[in-house]
Amino acid sequence: MKPDSARVRTGKGERIETSLFEGQITYLVDAAMEFFLKGTVREKWGSEHAGQAPYRAFQAADGWIIIGAGFQNLFESACRALGRPDLLADSRFLTLADRVNNRDAIDSIFQEEVEKWPVAELLKALEAENVPSAPVNDVRQVFSHPQALHRGMLQHVEHPIYGQIPVIGPAVKYGSFDIVESWSAPPLAGEHTDEVFSEWLGGEVKADG
16 A cells, blocks of 8 residues: 555545654664674674775874775775875775775775875865765864854854853754744743643642742
8 A cells, every 4th residue: 555545545644653763773774684684793883884895984184084985986086086096906906895805904095095184185185086975073063064054053042141042953944934933042940830830730829939
């Protein structure tokens, strides 16, 4: 049955239910299928990818950068960006399978090359070759990132004591209204006690103290 068939047939909506727990499980994807089909339980890979290499976080001269260059075309492009086209003729790295089998070797070579570059310069070089890459940002860098600011992920609310205080913006935006307009600062201790008691108990009640 198609997901929308009940709605089309009856004109009624459908209850949709999920959770963060279930959502995270769906991200297992290939690890889950490997377990289902082969009974293999993957070890912890950190930032690496079990089936690709090089594919991980590397330490640059002034920070960290993620490079996803496992597939053949991306590996070739990454080697050009790093100024190491000679690696393409290395018998240890000719195919994806070769690189996975010689993961430590290719990762070590990439690390030696990456650490010569500032993150910003290396990103430009990799982007010019269309190699998937991204900086590993700390919290300060996240909330000064142009895209984060453009998308309103840094907001401010007015607090009666502290004035303007920063808060994380909404991940979901709506076309017909700005959800942030209804936001307010956390209440002071006891600020809404009378209101809550009145609503819950059906009359005006004064809290002690």
